[in-house]
Amino acid sequence: xxxxxxxxxxxxxxxxxxxxxxxxxxxxxxxxxxxxxxxxxxxxxxxxxxxxxxxxxxxxxxxxxxxxxxxxxxxxxxxxxxxxxxxxxxxxxxxxxxxxxxxxxxxxxxxxxxxxxxxxxxxxxxxxxxxxxxxxxxxxxxxxxxxxxxxxxxxxxxxxxxxxxxxxxxxxxxxxxxxxxxx
Amino acid sequence: xxxxxxxxxxxxxxxxxxxxxxxxxxxxxxxxxxxxxxxxxxxxxxxxxxxxxxxxxxxxxxxxxxxxxxxxxxxxxxxxxxxxxxxxxxxxxxxxxxxxxxxxxxxxxxxxxxxxxxxxxxxxxxxxxxxxxxxxxxxxxxxxxxxxxxxxxxxxxxxxxxxxxxxxxxxxxxxxxxxxxxxxxxxxxxxxxxxxxxxxxxxxxxxxxxxxxxxxxxxxxxxxxxxxxxxxxxxxxxxxxxxxxxxxxxxxxxxxxxxxxxxxxxxxxxxxxxxxxxxxxxxxxxxxxxxxxxxxxxxxxxxxxxxxxxxxxxxxxxxxxxxxxxx
Numbered sequence: 187x188x189x190x191x192x193x194x195x196x197x198x199x200x201x202x203x204x205x206x207x208x209x210x211x212x213x214x215x216x217x218x219x220x221x222x223x224x225x226x227x228x229x230x231x232x233x234x235x236x237x238x239x240x241x242x243x244x245x246x247x248x249x250x251x252x253x254x255x256x257x258x259x260x261x262x263x264x265x266x267x268x269x270x271x272x273x274x275x276x277x278x279x280x281x282x283x284x285x286x287x288x289x290x291x292x293x294x295x296x297x298x299x300x301x302x303x304x305x306x307x308x309x310x311x312x313x314x315x316x317x318x319x320x321x322x323x324x325x326x327x328x329x330x331x332x333x334x335x336x337x338x339x340x341x342x343x344x345x346x347x348x349x350x351x352x353x354x355x356x357x358x359x360x361x362x363x364x365x366x367x368x369x
Numbered sequence: 370x371x372x373x374x375x376x377x378x379x380x381x382x383x384x385x386x387x388x389x390x391x392x393x394x395x396x397x398x399x400x401x402x403x404x405x406x407x408x409x410x411x412x413x414x415x416x417x418x419x420x421x422x423x424x425x426x427x428x429x430x431x432x433x434x435x436x437x438x439x440x441x442x443x444x445x446x447x448x449x450x451x452x453x454x455x456x457x458x459x460x461x462x463x464x465x466x467x468x469x470x471x472x473x474x475x476x477x478x479x480x481x482x483x484x485x486x487x488x489x490x491x492x493x494x495x496x497x498x499x500x501x502x503x504x505x506x507x508x509x510x511x512x513x514x515x516x517x518x519x520x521x522x523x524x525x526x527x528x529x530x531x532x533x534x535x536x537x538x539x540x541x542x543x544x545x546x547x548x549x550x551x552x553x554x555x556x557x558x559x560x561x562x563x564x565x566x567x568x569x570x571x572x573x574x575x576x577x578x579x580x581x582x583x584x585x586x587x588x589x590x591x592x593x594x595x596x597x598x599x600x601x602x603x604x605x606x607x608x609x610x611x612x613x614x615x616x617x618x619x620x621x622x623x624x625x626x627x628x629x630x631x632x633x634x635x636x637x638x639x640x641x642x643x644x645x646x647x648x649x650x651x652x653x654x655x656x657x658x659x660x661x662x663x664x665x666x667x668x669x670x671x672x673x674x675x676x677x678x679x680x681x682x683x684x685x686x687x688x689x690x691x692x693x694x695x696x
Contacts, residue, residue, distance in 0.1 A: 204396045207392070207395055208392040211387070215387065220376045223374075224373070233379060233383065236379070237387055241395075246445060249446065263446060264446070267448075270448070271451075282394050286387065287386055304374075308371045308373075309373075311371055332373060345444070
């Protein structure tokens with residue numbers, strides 16, 4: 187989906203309704219879920235954080251023009267803040283998360299459980315490797331390389347100039363390369 | 370470094386479930402807020418009784434009146450850290466009395482808010498039920514400033530809620546709880562108290578008891594959580610100074626630390642210059658002699674204050690007149 191394709195009539199209002207956010211959730215939950223997983227290395231936590239990102243986004247909806255601006259970079263920006271201290275974010279929304287219904291029994295999902303556990307193990311070791319980078323460089327790698335965002339979109343998510351994204355990304359990649367050579 | 374795990378969808382059924390949950394939550398606060406109504410000094414009845422009360426209660430942590438969110442920039446999406454002042458910590462001669470801005474200044478100095486180690490000019494503001502501190506001014510973000518007496522008010526509210534919450538935990542009937550809480554609040558200078566709904570006595574955890582009192586006693590202030598208090602609403606409820614002579618007969622019989630009313634007429638406002646004379650006149654009228662009167666210096670903030678009452682120390686036979694701000 188192109189970025190302009192994200193601006194759809196459902197949120198083409200300066201005063202979005204809860205149902206509009208429901209649509210936004212349906213469209214971007216997968217991307218946010220993936221982003222939160224790559225930050226935490228835990229699928230269950232990522233699922234709760236996905237809800238938290240949209241609850242926070244609702245609170246901050248006045249700060250963005252969803253008619254003119256693509257929603258995903260903004261949502262990733264919110265997700266970036268939410269996952270920086272995810273324990274605190276979850277604590278803040280504990281009551282709301284407590285009202286999420288119990289998951290239905292899903293035999294298919296049970297079969298995929300092993301794969302998900304492998305994912306988590308692998309992701310945690312990647313997160314460990316990435317810890318060697320300064321947070322600013324880590325964030326642009328997560329947005330540009332992993333979440334597939336353009337420089338412009340990452341700049342919007344992080345609220346920094348595009349040039350800053352480019353330079354941080356270059357520095358981060360160089361640092362990772364250097365580390366892998368020494369490893 | 371291992372390969373990045375593949376992107377995955379939410380588990381089957383969860384997308385729809387989470388979407389429905391989100392929409393419900395976003396619609397919900399306005400409906401719940403209806404119950405979260407006004408004020409400790411205003412008597413309040415939760416008309417729908419225990420059913421409504423249980424809707425209000427969560428086992429969520431009791432609101433932390435001492436938490437402060439510090440932001441790196443004047444922007445709500447900027448990097449932030451949460452700091453908390455320890456109300457029991459000693460700082461000078463007043464416990465834990467540090468301003469929200471100075472707490473956030475520490476976060477800048479520690480490098481928790483980025484590379485700039487020198488704190489910029491910071492302003493403490495109220496945003497819903499939260500205290501937020503930004504570089505710049507609150508007005509730039511269309512927020513109200515945090516009142517300077519936040520710490521003292523927060524301490525008073527915390528103590529009051531804990532003490533009164535205990536009654537709710539231990540009571541056997543709502544009538545008994547209403548009476549006991551009213552007496553406790555009267556003792557603290559409040560004129561009116563909330564009416565406790567049926568069916569909650571003895572069934573509440575400490576957290577639930579305090580959350581119920583908050584819900585019965587405060588305005589939600591536009592926050593999404595019922596019973597959350599806006600920090601600028603944590604006003605100390607004006608204490609009614611105890612009428613010592615009516616209550617104790619003689620000042621010698623008053624307990625140490627009793628705060629006594631020493632102004633003959635309602636509405637009188639003795640200043641530091643006239644307070645001594647007014648207090649002596651009151652004592653003379655009641656046949657009290659040989660009391661030393663000390664006038665406590667007012668805070669150096671230029672605000673007009675009255676000396677309507679004093680703290681009694683029968684052992685030392687002194688009355689320390691205390692400056693209270695004008696209403």
